[in-house]
Amino acid sequence: MSISAENTTHESVAAGITAPEPTPEEAAQLEQLYRDFDKENLIPLWTEIGDLMPMVPSPKAVPHVWRWSDLYPLAARAGDLVPVGRGGERRAIALANPGLGGTAYATPTLWAAIQYLGGRETAPEHRHSQNAFRFVVEGEGVWTVVNGDPVRMSRGDFLLTPGWNFHGHHNDTDEPMAWIDGLDIPFVHYADAGFFEFGTERVTDEATPDISRSERLWAHPGLRPLSGLDDTTSSPIAAYRWKYTDAALREQLLLEDEGHPATVSQGHAAIRYTNPTTGGDVMPTIRAEFHRLRAGAATETVREVGSSVWQVFEGSGSVVLNGETRTLAKGDLFVVPSWAAWSLQADAGSRTEFDLFRFSDAPIFERLNFNRTYIEGRTK
Amino acid sequence: MSISAENTTHESVAAGITAPEPTPEEAAQLEQLYRDFDKENLIPLWTEIGDLMPMVPSPKAVPHVWRWSDLYPLAARAGDLVPVGRGGERRAIALANPGLGGTAYATPTLWAAIQYLGGRETAPEHRHSQNAFRFVVEGEGVWTVVNGDPVRMSRGDFLLTPGWNFHGHHNDTDEPMAWIDGLDIPFVHYADAGFFEFGTERVTDEATPDISRSERLWAHPGLRPLSGLDDTTSSPIAAYRWKYTDAALREQLLLEDEGHPATVSQGHAAIRYTNPTTGGDVMPTIRAEFHRLRAGAATETVREVGSSVWQVFEGSGSVVLNGETRTLAKGDLFVVPSWAAWSLQADAGSRTEFDLFRFSDAPIFERLNFNRTYIEGRTK
Amino acid sequence: MSISAENTTHESVAAGITAPEPTPEEAAQLEQLYRDFDKENLIPLWTEIGDLMPMVPSPKAVPHVWRWSDLYPLAARAGDLVPVGRGGERRAIALANPGLGGTAYATPTLWAAIQYLGGRETAPEHRHSQNAFRFVVEGEGVWTVVNGDPVRMSRGDFLLTPGWNFHGHHNDTDEPMAWIDGLDIPFVHYADAGFFEFGTERVTDEATPDISRSERLWAHPGLRPLSGLDDTTSSPIAAYRWKYTDAALREQLLLEDEGHPATVSQGHAAIRYTNPTTGGDVMPTIRAEFHRLRAGAATETVREVGSSVWQVFEGSGSVVLNGETRTLAKGDLFVVPSWAAWSLQADAGSRTEFDLFRFSDAPIFERLNFNRTYIEGRTK
Amino acid sequence: MSISAENTTHESVAAGITAPEPTPEEAAQLEQLYRDFDKENLIPLWTEIGDLMPMVPSPKAVPHVWRWSDLYPLAARAGDLVPVGRGGERRAIALANPGLGGTAYATPTLWAAIQYLGGRETAPEHRHSQNAFRFVVEGEGVWTVVNGDPVRMSRGDFLLTPGWNFHGHHNDTDEPMAWIDGLDIPFVHYADAGFFEFGTERVTDEATPDISRSERLWAHPGLRPLSGLDDTTSSPIAAYRWKYTDAALREQLLLEDEGHPATVSQGHAAIRYTNPTTGGDVMPTIRAEFHRLRAGAATETVREVGSSVWQVFEGSGSVVLNGETRTLAKGDLFVVPSWAAWSLQADAGSRTEFDLFRFSDAPIFERLNFNRTYIEGRTK
The missing domain is CATH 2.60.120.10 (Jelly Rolls)
Structure with a gap:
């Protein structure tokens, strides 16, 4: 997809257009028109389009x-x-x-x-x-x-x-x-x-x-x-028991050690919890996953439509959210709003892996065909 | 489904519970706790649950x-x-x-x-x-x-x-x-x-x-x-052309006249616009339909999860929205919020049918499994 | 897919293997073994595999x-x-x-x-x-x-x-x-x-x-x-009426004339009859299509898993079936067995298009994941 | 479905019709017609319909x-x-x-x-x-x-x-x-x-x-x-390992003991092997299941479109196939042709359960919408 990851604005575009200055009479008529709109429960698009339809998702939610x-x-x-x-x-x-x-x-x-x-x-x-x-x-x-x-x-x-x-x-x-x-x-x-x-x-x-x-x-x-x-x-x-989750992640890293494809990326194992009757997500609106990074491993920087919440389960590391790094310890929770850039980094010196639980609203976007992903350096 | 159509409240339930009155010291501690919640960007569920999770949908949108x-x-x-x-x-x-x-x-x-x-x-x-x-x-x-x-x-x-x-x-x-x-x-x-x-x-x-x-x-x-x-x-x-929509509706009423099943209910013909590659809705979030009522015909009273907007295309009649009747003429638009009770009535003396275009967000609810319908006198 | 279109044989492979000649005693034991198999309603694979599992489909049905x-x-x-x-x-x-x-x-x-x-x-x-x-x-x-x-x-x-x-x-x-x-x-x-x-x-x-x-x-x-x-x-x-089929094909050729993508290949218009509730084939086992070739147009040479029957509806032309050309006139029917190579050619001098109805068992193979297509000069 | 389980014949219907005896001349013409059909690779339906389209499936395969x-x-x-x-x-x-x-x-x-x-x-x-x-x-x-x-x-x-x-x-x-x-x-x-x-x-x-x-x-x-x-x-x-299959079956019988719904019918536990990416059958044409009957338990008598092969894994019992009882021991295999009536019975005095592996072609029939099941005493 040729969409850029960063926002530009309708305003900047509109600003480039030299519209004729309204006469005082026109300005008065326009004012009256807006009052009449309001009376009839109407709102014009042209004054709101920049906020309503931004170039890329512009969430109010913050990391x-x-x-x-x-x-x-x-x-x-x-x-x-x-x-x-x-x-x-x-x-x-x-x-x-x-x-x-x-x-x-x-x-x-x-x-x-x-x-x-x-x-x-x-x-x-x-x-x-x-x-x-x-x-x-x-x-x-x-x-x-x-x-x-x-x-x-x-x-x-x-x-x-x-x-x-x-x-x-x-x-x-x-x-x-x-x-x-x-x-x-x-x-x-x-x-x-x-x-x-x-x-x-x-x-x-x-x-x-x-x-x-x-x-x-x-x-x-x-x-x-x-x-x-x-x-x-x-x-x-x-109940999805820890012993199974842990075993699945451990095997992915062992398979990687043995030279076989199994992980999401180097040093990054992950599973999705699924509904066994369909192979799909556990519930219609919520996706749940568990991620494990080897000490020193890092993920790519990703933007996705839709939001997620993460909790550190074990180990230590950091997350970069829209360019700002935050260190993380066991139990810490963080939020990734829609289209925010995120990447994870496991502490290099750690004796344990960096384990994180994640849940998101991805099924909503996939089922309604709004899902998009942008991976820095890869998506064109 | 045994859900009732009307709202009751958490408040009425909570009101029935006689909790012990907090001592002044307890009240102060509680006040401090809420201040500390606020400082850490936390909000307790127990003070909000009635608004957050009503017994039935309680939209702010109004008919x-x-x-x-x-x-x-x-x-x-x-x-x-x-x-x-x-x-x-x-x-x-x-x-x-x-x-x-x-x-x-x-x-x-x-x-x-x-x-x-x-x-x-x-x-x-x-x-x-x-x-x-x-x-x-x-x-x-x-x-x-x-x-x-x-x-x-x-x-x-x-x-x-x-x-x-x-x-x-x-x-x-x-x-x-x-x-x-x-x-x-x-x-x-x-x-x-x-x-x-x-x-x-x-x-x-x-x-x-x-x-x-x-x-x-x-x-x-x-x-x-x-x-x-x-x-x-x-x-x-x-483009879905009028001549096809009109012909499809006309045939349904003729088939009804001839004694064959074709209409939604007596005197009520309707079509849905579809994606011919799947037979499903035209777009992932929007359903569109066209309804035609014979003069004098009426629909059942229905509540649905999800909202819709209607426009009168031809003829005259009225809509009852949550018990309130509003007369309608060509071009008039009306909104049905989620779970609002609605029914349509075509004017009895009219020489034309009562034709209405409708669009709704039903695909969102069906794809996420939140869809429910309540038909007065029929749903138990 | 790297599968070749032509058959080779197990026999040719087996022939290249120099198995030790059995001794007379061994030959007698083997003969007795086969008799005992037969008595118990058993048949060995190794004597039949070439017929049972050919390198490519080897239908008994002929063009x-x-x-x-x-x-x-x-x-x-x-x-x-x-x-x-x-x-x-x-x-x-x-x-x-x-x-x-x-x-x-x-x-x-x-x-x-x-x-x-x-x-x-x-x-x-x-x-x-x-x-x-x-x-x-x-x-x-x-x-x-x-x-x-x-x-x-x-x-x-x-x-x-x-x-x-x-x-x-x-x-x-x-x-x-x-x-x-x-x-x-x-x-x-x-x-x-x-x-x-x-x-x-x-x-x-x-x-x-x-x-x-x-x-x-x-x-x-x-x-x-x-x-x-x-x-x-x-x-x-x-009933799928001729006037609609004819109009759909005519429009494809007109769109091609106007420079827009619409036909299967140059001069070759075609429609599939579908179930409007799903967009899929009209029945679970049978696909039906109608093809129209401009005078002088020809299709590529194709092999498909599954068989089909064609009938000429109008015009004149020929079909090449496994390399053999047969001329065709109105009403003529021909059969294409599985994996047979076929191509169609409309007569160049004809004043009408070459119109053919086709039906096939393709849904069986698609639903059971056995479908494969080989287009001469294109499939690798 | 109102279909009967047993076959009747076209012949019996046709026999009830008194067609006029052909004259010698007519008989000769008819004979010539059939010879001409044969020459043109044509076969009339009316002489074959009873074999081609029986009232119920009439497999050549036998139990x-x-x-x-x-x-x-x-x-x-x-x-x-x-x-x-x-x-x-x-x-x-x-x-x-x-x-x-x-x-x-x-x-x-x-x-x-x-x-x-x-x-x-x-x-x-x-x-x-x-x-x-x-x-x-x-x-x-x-x-x-x-x-x-x-x-x-x-x-x-x-x-x-x-x-x-x-x-x-x-x-x-x-x-x-x-x-x-x-x-x-x-x-x-x-x-x-x-x-x-x-x-x-x-x-x-x-x-x-x-x-x-x-x-x-x-x-x-x-x-x-x-x-x-x-x-x-x-x-x-x-590989689907025995320890998991065994545990799943054991739990079903324990849940039944505890009064919870878990088994197919009283004393009859069963699992289907599935593709975890879809929840469906393991392969597009083959269904595989494992069945366990408590000592003394029996299944209902069932007819199904499609055929299956069973192997006794452990225990002893018998199968009734189209009314004929056959005793079974470990390793024995039996075949159930399409629409044959079958039921299983575990030996009453056995100290072990009666364990059977089954595979069938059911996915073929389900994907092509030919599947039907008749349960004696239940299907109407």
Whole structure:
């Protein structure tokens, strides 16, 4: 594609045009016309086109980093002060993008929050059109119950609650636990597409099995139960366990060591979480991936239509966002707005790989044919 | 689906819960916590959930009717006062939904405008990611040139300019002409997905053929050129001519008269414009349909996720929007926000049918699996 | 693809291998082994692989031409001697490929026959899994009734009877009429997939409308009735009329004259008949196309996996089949077996274009991913 | 569907019609007509329709059981007498359906063979359009090398060689090994769709890893490498390991014990092997499944369009084929022709479950819309 990565403006183009100066009478008529437009709930395009239709995406959302070392203590204080229960529903604290004017949105489409559940607490059941997942950067002891199926939550696990499934959480231990929630709340709110329904006050099944029934039925590689041959909108796997994610990434790097194609680029392993009934994304609006960089490895610089949120799972490194470098530590979260240039760099001296979880709204753009990618030095 | 059509509130639920009154010390701590949230760009869910996740869609957009008898004269005044050309690009005046706070949006996703081109005027060429169409309620004399293919515009025609096709318009007569434009500008702006590029000042082909090359290649029923076997994102047909739309609707009513299934419901004929390479919608974000009601006929009352804009093409009747009846005449436009209840009624004494053009954002919701429909008296 | 177009043999490869001559004792043991295989219904691969798995497709079906001047008089004689009615069902006479050992098959997958119906005769109703169509090279006066919908048959029309639709034919005139039938009878027989059911003795509707209800509902370019939004396995259009086919081809040649891309290659216009609900082939096993060559034009030489049957509709020319040229006149039919090399040539001095109808089993191969095409001088 | 499961005949219908006896002159004319048809390579439908288009599928293939106790010794004798190598390619001995007239076909579409490789032997590399798999009922020690990737073969493993992948096998031990091969050879031969190419004499990689590179990249539940985001026609997983199949089946029965929906029917667990890039069948023409019945459990009686081959993997039981019961032991293979009635019964007193591997041509019928299923007592 011949589109440039950088914005230019309608204004600069318009400025080059020497329009005749209106006479005072014309100016008065024009003023009256605009007043009449306003009265009839009309707005002309020609005064707004530069803002409405920029040359390249010009998001209000800005790149931003939230530190886990800030987030967790605040969540713990909320744990002391704010009860969890019906009405408020969840003790979740959302990342509010500084560019989005005080809304609780990480990006225009995505919600990201830290959720905190004290020892023995229960978050009551409900369901909603919004698609949700949880990712656990540390801790254990909570079970999320999805449509009656209790799902253990542990470090590294990626857990699904697709739209319109009843779900609640309960902490089976005396210790608190925190994790991140990702949802398409902003998109659904924007699009006026959300339904919500309350469920039971306590979770419908307080059992604490190691693996959920959904995993027992579905989490076998390349195998599908004959009792489940109808494709489903979202993945039927409630939990993608860390041991599988870790193994998949480790094998990619080993295959690379052995000289076989397996990684995205040199030193950069990555997997996408998928719906086994289709091979596609886990939910209609949310893509989830896990990335691992060897110490010292770096990605290319990329711009994409659509936004994403990343969380560091392990290791240390940095991200360059629109040219500005930010160092990252375990648990840190950052946001990449649409068409922002990003690249990742794993610390060279690190003894561990640099592991990051990512989720994005890419399925929205792919399904509506708005997806574009620009790779610096490669896209023409 | 067991979802109710009407909203209830989180507030009413929360109100039923008697939480212990915080002590002054607790209240102070809580206040400090919220201040600290704010400092770290964090927002709690529990204070916002009622607005963020209503029980049913609660759009800010409101039902509204714009009168053609108001619109056209204002457009004509703009024709006298505002030149059309590079920079402003188009003399288009947008329907601004009174609920959407002064944005030039008919609904959160859809743009609808009246565009006016004086005799011998030219709107310069450009292209953009936004998908666009035009619908002509009256007049003729303009050709829109889409990727170099001149397309005549006449009453009843539905004309496509899918994303990223260069296009401009020129008036080949001495008389002005106006039509409506529909685009996904609000969606693309919201989603930060838009690219824009200027083209030539004049249209690239000033020929004025009766039918475009795209029609000559593609507008043959059930036939596909062997030179065009790759499916396309959007329809390759640049113009859907009135004579075909009219004939299709007329045949449906005749078939109904003869006792055969053909109409949507008694006295209600309708067609959808489609992409002949897939049988699906004409563009990834926009659905377009044409509806015809016999004199005296009425539709059921329907609520749908997603919004639409209608224009009366011929005849007279009324629309009931969330219980409020509004009479309609030729050229009038009205907006149906998400989940608003709507029904149409053709005047009983009319000598003509009640003809309406409709466009909506339904493909967005279907592709992302948020679509729901509620028909009064039928949906359980 | 690097596959060569021509066959070589396992035998030639095996011949190059000097295997040790078996001793008499070994030979006796081997003979006994083969006898024991036979007793247990077993057959070794190594003695058969050359025939079973040739280097390139080696069809038993051969290229062959049937002359309309031979076919029609024979069909007329059958009209005098053989009654049409329940049990025999149809007065259809099938093209029997000389390579296929006396079966009534044009190719391994396709059936092609001339069907003849005398004045005032009726072919009784029945239905079957097999997909069927008719193509009319001359004549008129018969209506085929498909699921109760009477469909006029006239020169140039392509008419569908997809699997499991009841259908019968009746001649409303005193004159006989003949046309060609195409079905997937050989495939369905081979695959043991066929079901058959008798219907009424006379057609269920003896009306003789100009256009069928299916056309009135569906044959509008790019339009789809809202009462028919579920995609259908086969096309809902019962008749593809000559006037549309002719117009589509004529426009392609005119566009070529004007310098625009529209034809398959210089002087070669072609359309595919499609299912408007999907844009794909009209039926799951049968593709149908119409080709028009300007006087003097020729196609490239092509080999394809899968077989096809062609009928000359108008004009004169020739086909080269595996290197052998055969001249063709109106109504002549010829068969192209899988991987046979074919090219068409329109007579240079002709005052008309060279018009040909084609049907093939291409959807079978595309849906099962066996499709391959080799174009002489282009495929590497 | 109202189709009956049992055949009736055109003949019985035709017999009920009293056609007038032809005069001697008419009989002579008719005889001459048939001779003239024959001369012109024409065959009338009315004399053949009963065979060509039966009321229900009437396969020539018959139900048949092959005993492992017969097969294995014969294969071993071939191992002593017949070298494996270029030209013959494979020491494979095919199940020849007694109804199919001496062809090496298990069913009209499917090939099933026992392949035997002596200690230290190599089957040379080649590739072909035909889709192939292997299933191992006992033994180990052979690696199949698929496009350069060595894949260990062990009891219970299901191994893929999709069309046009180079592959060879080598035995890394001193002991012989046998397994079954399944291919679509009969279909590809029938359809004239096959290409074949010789590869290297020895396998291209003689390494003997525990798991193949394809598994390391792809066999992680619900995860997909970012380096492999393009969907593939056939599954990229070269080996589906027994431990996963066994675990999936075991969990289904445990879930059933716990009262949760998981099995196909009471006591009947089953999985389908899938392509993780699509969730669909592993190859375009072949479906593969594994079934487990608890001791004493039985399936319903089913008729399906399309044929299948089963092999007993463990346990004992019986199959009822068109009403005839046959007892089955480990390794036994049986064939179910199209529309044959089948049901399985696990021995009641058995201490193990009754485990069976199955493959079929179901994808052919589903992709071409010929699939139908009749369940005794349930289908109407």
